[in-house]
Amino acid sequence: MAPLAPKTGDPLFANVERVNAELFTLTYGAIVRQLLADLEEVEEVNKQLDLMGYNIGVRLIDEFLAKSNVSRCVDFKETADIIAKVGFKMFLGVTATVTNWNAEGTTCSLVLEDNPLVDFVELPDTCQGLHYCNILSGVLRGALEMRRGGEALLYRRIRGGVPRTGGSGHGQWRPRPSLHPRPCLWPTPLPAVLAAEAGGRRMRRRTGVNED
Amino acid sequence: MIVCVAVVGHENNPLYLQSFTEADDALKLHHIVHSSLDVIDERVNNPKKSGSTLNETFLGLLYPTENYKVYGYLTNTKVKLIMVMTDLDVKDADVRSFFRRFHAAYVDAVSNPFHVPGKTTTSKSFGQRVGSMVKSFGPGATA
Numbered sequence: 001m002a003p004l005a006p007k008t009g010d011p012l013f014a015n016v017e018r019v020n021a022e023l024f025t026l027t028y029g030a031i032v033r034q035l036l037a038d039l040e041e042v043e044e045v046n047k048q049l050d051l052m053g054y055n056i057g058v059r060l061i062d063e064f065l066a067k068s069n070v071s072r073c074v075d076f077k078e079t080a081d082i083i084a085k086v087g088f089k090m091f092l093g094v095t096a097t098v099t100n101w102n103a104e105g106t107t108c109s110l111v112l113e114d115n116p117l118v119d120f121v122e123l124p125d126t127c128q129g130l131h132y133c134n135i136l137s138g139v140l141r142g143a144l145e146m147r148r149g150g151e152a153l154l155y156r157r158i159r160g161g162v163p164r165t166g167g168s169g170h171g172q173w174r175p176r177p178s179l180h181p182r183p184c185l186w187p188t189p190l191p192a193v194l195a196a197e198a199g200g201r202r203m204r205r206r207t208g209v210n211e212d
Numbered sequence: 213m214i215v216c217v218a219v220v221g222h223e224n225n226p227l228y229l230q231s232f233t234e235a236d237d238a239l240k241l242h243h244i245v246h247s248s249l250d251v252i253d254e255r256v257n258n259p260k261k262s263g264s265t266l267n268e269t270f271l272g273l274l275y276p277t278e279n280y281k282v283y284g285y286l287t288n289t290k291v292k293l294i295m296v297m298t299d300l301d302v303k304d305a306d307v308r309s310f311f312r313r314f315h316a317a318y319v320d321a322v323s324n325p326f327h328v329p330g331k332t333t334t335s336k337s338f339g340q341r342v343g344s345m346v347k348s349f350g351p352g353a354t355a
Contacts, residue, residue: 022323029325120323122335127326 009089012068016090025119032132042129049131053138054145061143064090077101080108083140092116214297214310214346215280216241219318221330222290224249228318228333232346245294248274248282252292255284270308285311293318310349317341 035045068086073079077098084096094116100109117133131137219228229245231238251274271284274294281302285293293314295307321327321338 026323026325029323033325120320120325122324122326122337124326124334 009068009086009095012086012090013093016067018093021093021116021119025116025121028117028135029121032130036127036130042127046129046131046134049134050138050141053135053140054142055138056135057139057142057144058146060091060139061146064143075105077105077108079144080110084110087143088112213300214295214349216245216294216296217314217342217346218245218294218296219333220245220249220292220294222292225330226332227291227330228338230339230342232343241296244277244280244282244296248284248294249292251275251282252284252286252294256286270311272304283307283311285315287315291318306349310345313345314342317345 032045032049035048036042039045039048064087068090070082070086073082080098084098088094088096088110092115094112094114096110096112098108099111101107115133117136121132123130123132213233215233216229216231218226218230221227229242231241252271255271255274269286269288271286274282274284276282279298280296281298283295283297285295287293293311295310295314317338318333320341321333321335322329324335327333327335
């Protein structure tokens with residue numbers, strides 16, 4: 001009999017190889033700083049971080065599915081739950097909480113209370129528009145796009161200028177007009193909006209549609 | 213009562229300087245900090261035989277001036293932490309624990325990827341942490 005799908009990521013986290021958290025944080029900080037020095041434009045850096053995250057995500061999803069043995073999620077709520085409890089725990093060592101569902105069940109917030117990427121980080125005044133954790137949104141976009149076959153637009157808004165930087169994100173997910181018959185995470189395509197936050201802050205609800 | 217704290221780099225360049233009283237002349241405090249650097253250099257270059265070899269980081273009372281006492285603390289990277297305080301009966305252990313926490317806060321501030329080593333620390337949270345540490349410093353305050 002196949003092993004049961006995990007409800008939390010703790011046993012998985014105990015079995016994967018780990019790396020020193022400070023080394024990880026400092027390495028990511030060095031990447032962001034180098035991107036800022038090379039590209040000089042905050043928007044460009046955001047795009048580059050998202051692209052890097054996307055490339056990570058398309059590879060990470062296979063590892064995640066192989067190691068975690070989750071079954072198909074029936075709806076978006078379950079997907080968000082699995083990402084928050086199992087996915088984040090397995091790769092970052094922290095769990096996110098899923099909150100702030102909208103009425104239709106298409107928007108939620110993933111709140112990371114304790115984001116290891118932003119330890120010690122304070123955004124200087126020159127980089128206020130920087131989405132420091134944008135790599136995470138790219139990872140989610142890449143991972144979900146491989147399974148959903150839809151178009152994903154995820155973006156993050158980072159709070160700066162406060163002692164603790166946070167990450168917050170909004171995403172818009174729209175299925176492509178013609179879906180190929182490939183295995184999906186859930187049977188019916190749902191337009192989903194994925195929002196992720198870090199730092200325990202809540203995002204304001206966006207009004208209006210995110211333009212392409 | 214602590215009136216001033218300072219962090220000075222290994223080439224005696226100032227990295228952080230903050231005074232906590234309005235009454236006294238900030239310039240005078242800076243001058244005191246500056247002259248205490250000479251004392252540190254002297255102590256570092258001529259280690260006393262009877263000096264504490266166990267804890268070489270804490271330099272102790274550097275020198276007492278008119279109404280101030282100056283304490284010094286040296287890290288392994290030759291970064292100097294200096295504290296100026298008014299004359300009060302303070303225990304050595306309190307000062308040591310203050311420097312330990314100050315050192316920890318400084319290390320966290322330096323770990324910020326946007327901090328340029330060698331330049332002054334512009335982090336607001338570091339300033340806040342130091343401010344709260346200074347406020348809570350007193351007889352009986354332990355780490």
